[in-house]
Amino acid sequence: MALITISGYPCSGKSRRAAQLKTHFEKLLEDAxxxxxxxxxxxxxxDSLNIDRSAYDSSRSEKPARGALFTAMQREMGQDTILIxxxxxxxxxxxxQMYCAGRELKLRMCTVYVVAPPETCKNWNEERQDGRKYAPETLDNLIMRYEExxxxxxxxxxxxxxxWEDEDVPASEIWKAVTEGIVKPPNVGTQSVPKAPTDALHVLESVTTQMVSAIMSAQSxxxxxxxxxxxxxxxxxxxxxxxxxxxxxLSExxxxxxQFVTVHKKAMVIGTTEKGQVEFGEEGVADKFVQYLEENFRP
Structure with missing residues (x-):
């Protein structure tokens, strides 16, 4: 249904905004x-994935943490879910990468950018009493590397x-974006490629060989x-x-x-041809070969 990406500095209030959104959306869904x-x-x-703040202390531990988040996100995404x-x-x-995953499932998407000054984030980090505090050098590094x-x-x-000064999120505007916004079609690069059956090459060779013999027989x-x-x-x-x-x-x-077999061998690998989907069955191969021959027979 929808994917909402929350982004911002560490300790900028992202979890508070996510909770506000969840509360607003659940009220709207329960409304008569x-x-x-x-x-x-x-x-x-x-926090829901038990990823410790120390995972961001180094790139070696940060990468698998992002991987775990992305994998969990893919599991949760669906047409019956507004995922924050x-x-x-x-x-x-x-x-x-998250955007591409959302497009593949035809989800509506938006980004919520939570803004707070670096000094405010550092102060809030120091004031934390929940055991989820960033090391000062880690916080500085994450703020420096942040891409808005x-x-x-x-x-x-x-x-x-x-x-950071806003009392609440623009829930009605975000709700409209995730329920009425444009659903963008998947990128070609993100679409799954249909795999050829194991006997596809045999069918291709067999049908075209039989057709060549049948044409020569019909002419004679x-x-x-x-x-x-x-x-x-x-x-x-x-x-x-x-x-x-x-x-x-016969030589022609x-x-x-x-030529036909060579082109379609390549098409079996990529899943499509320039003129449409690859046909793997006997009838499909025969029809395509007929079209190919008639095009090449024309003067």
Whole structure:
């Protein structure tokens, strides 16, 4: 349904804003005037995943922490969930990765940028009594490396900014974005590629070889040149082909067959061809080969 990315400095009040959003959304979903689909609101955070603040002390431990967050996010995303990811989300490359995952599932998305001055964050970190305090040098390093969200890039927009002085989040605007916003189609690069069956290559070779033999047989049995012919490959598979107004030689057919097979071997790897989806079945291969031959028979 929706993915909301919370981003900001460490100890800038992100968890407070995530909790405010969750409360507002649950009230809206329970309101009698709400007539939309049944949804749940889930907050995913370092704390809910038991990721200790010390994980950010070094890049060696930070990387697996982000990986754990991303894996958990993928598990929670769905059409029945408004997922709020409450973490640093401080690297734009990671936010882009989250964005791509959301697009693949056709989720509506937005980013909430929680703003607080560095000194305020440091003071709030020192005042923490819950055992979730950052080491001072870690906090300084994270603030220095922070990459701010921008409404100019697609993976951060729509972007909502909440400052440390704001009493509440713009819940109604964010609600509208995640329930009425545009659902962007998946990137081509994020779509799963259909895998060819294990016998696809055998079918490709077998059907095209049978068709070449059937064409040569049809020409020898019918002295008239050109016109439509029906090639009987099996009791069920009988493709129809229009031959040119000339005699087609075996060498020409074998050359066209090799070209067709070479192109479709590559297409089996990438899943698509320039002119549409790859056909793996006997009927599909026969139809595609007929089209290929007729295009190449034209003067």
């Amino acid at each position: 005037s709400y007539t939309g689909p049944k949804l749940k609101v889930t907050v995913l955070s370092d 990811v409450d973490s640093l989300n401080n690297i734009k490359g990671f936010r882009y 969200p921008s409404s100019m890039v697609r993976w951060d927009s729509p972007l909502f900014t909440v400052t 049995m019918n002295p008239s040149v050109g016109g439509p012919v029906t090639l009987t490959l099996s009791p069920i598979l009988k493709p129809r082909l229009v031959l040119p107004a000339r005699n087609v030689t 057919l074998q050359r066209l067959k090799r």
